Amino acid sequence: MDLASVTQGDQALLYMERYVDEGARTYSPLAGRTEAAPRYRPESDTPWFDLVTFNAPRDRVSVFQADPAPALLHHFIRPEGVLFAVHPETWANDTVEGLGDIRALPRDTPIRVAPTASTRTVLALEPPKNVPGHFLKLHYPVRISRFNRELRLKNIHNSVAVSRDLANLRFDKFAYLPDTLGIAFGADEQSWGFLIRETWPRPFVTGRFLIPCFALYAGDLNHPDAPPLLVQMIDRLAAEPVPFVINRVFAPVVECWARVARERGILLESHAQNTLLEVDRDFVPRRVVHRDFDVWVDPGARHRAGLEIPFLGRGMAADTDEAVKQHYSLVYDQFIGHHFFGYVAGILKSYYGVDEEIVRAQVREVFHRSFPDAGRSFPARTMFKFRNEVPPGRNVMLEDMQQPSVWR
Template identity: 30%
Template sequence: MRLDQVVYSVDGWLSAERFLGAGTRTYSKYADITDISSAFHPQHGNTSFRVPSFRVPAALGRLRTNGIASELPGYYHDGERLLLPVHPDALACADLVGREELLECEPGPDFEVIPLANARTVFVVAIDGVDIRPHQLKLHYPRRISRFTRRLREPMIELELWVADELAALGTPFLAEVCGGIFGSGGDAWGFIVREAPPLAAGRYTVPLFALYGGDIRAPQDPTLLEQLVEVGSETAETFIAERIVAPMIRLWVRAAVSAGCLLEPHGQNTLVSFTADARDIEVRYRDCGVYIDPVIRRRLGLNRPLPPMNVIGSDLRAPAAGIRSLTYDSFMGHHALDYLAELARKRFGADPDVLHEAARIVYASAVEGFPEPLLPDTVYYYDDAAPPERWRLKDTGIRPHWR
């Protein structure tokens, strides 16, 4: 994708989400697994597709919100009934929990959506043929994408709304989850989450981080976005990556961790880069509040808000806090994203990865200054591939971290 040929910022964002991921999913043996029908596949499917919905009575469904003001919840509840969109592949699953009861509900309008990189998260552009305020919609998807089956149960919905409140209170640059719908009751209740769209102002582009270093599957001869931004800017590739990308990512992760005990997962899909065409104004943002919570940090800070029902270290998570922190920082951010940026810069510009690593160490040391104990372990933790994907566990890889 060539930036000088993108007329509308929304087109640039959607093209980046869908087509600029070539070569970016080699970080694990599970990374490129997407069990989805071809019509709904982000890279190979239709330009858009329709998601059916159901009008669910109060006895079966409810809408959850948080403290973030938004008009979006109004699309999903009419005051009496929940409007529940369901991914076509999920609806086709014979073992979808509550499927018989769902099909007895009154059909609602179709949602016109465009698939995003995650496949089960879509971009909503119209409901019942009427244009609405565009936004992202994360759907229950009881099929496998990458390492896990992507069910979206009630505890996860509550977690994401809770974390969104925490990040908003910190002033974090992120796309906020503002509501979630829940169908059914008990441990298998499932639903959806509504998330704000990225800034799509004229003259400004927003793309997932992987789109900076990923190839275009439609035009593999095109230079990557990183190459195009370095070319039009006034900085070297090393300076651009270190100061415009790596430093704000590190500061964002550390601030959320040490100020709220929220361990963000800033890999290539969850990290967003917003920039002007001349590369002078660049911002790093975050999306997806389905993160881990460190209650020890929160207690130290005197934060006594009741914790969410899942992803709490020491509660439903038995892995050590240091290992979970390393998973999110060293593996998700470092190995899954920044290593790709560094390698592309080495190949295309002759940049020295060690220079980028040293710059990251300086930023990290400054960001954690004053924290009373080591925030991260001496070595990198990652998933143990010997464990079944749905029953994950961590292992100490013994590898020294590069990005701190």
């Protein structure tokens, strides 16, 4: 892909989401696996597919809101009922619990969509004129990479609650794609449904364009010889590669992550699929745009900050300080350090002959500047990762790697 085409709106973003992810899903033995049917995978050549929709009575759904654009709200929550969307593969799967009741509802107009890199989050391709652009994140109970991608009431509630919470953060390098509306069929724990994520980052700035962070370093499926977008950007801006990557990519990601963790107790999973680099018309990176807010929360950090815990479940699902620290390590050392920064450092090495340790040392400095009290939240001298055995559902089992993190 040519860097210049990044400015071509939703189509450019979708192209990167679907086809500029070559070689990026190698960060674990499970990362490249998927049980989604081939035609629904992002890299398929199916241009679009239709979500199955139903008209659900208002009193049979749970609705969660984080200040949605009014036209978007009214598009889904209508006087005659709620527009309830189901992924076609979920709709066709007789083993999906609760589907019987949903199938009995009156059908509504299908929603034409295309998948993003996560597979289960899709972009609405033809929203009515007055309705703002949006993604739908769907209940898709098949394994995609490590997890079974269910989207239950708790996930929906928490994603919207975190979206609401993030509106309080003020930091010029931080922006986010809010999950502004969540709809579950039913009101109990097992209920499932979908999220609506607006395409305009908040706070909104005009004349900006998004590049999913994996597309900075990954290959383009259809143009295997094209240099990575990061290399094109460095070239076009005539930038010094190491300072550019540190100041324009790594430092903003670390600073945003540390601000949100320390000030809000929210552990954003800022890996390369959950972050997008926002560039201006000259392709200069300006902000890191975050998405995907079904994340762990550190109740201790919330208490220290004098904040409530308006989330379902017990935040970290961890009883001890040690277990909390393990989650901090998993998110920072693995998701950000290993799954994201490691690949970018690999580009610096292969294109510019840069010693990766020089880059890592600078990131460590940024980390300690941004997280001066890291000793309270992180394990000393070691880091944690997921065990390779796949546990059932979304339970996680962590493993002590017995080696220090190279990124902090």
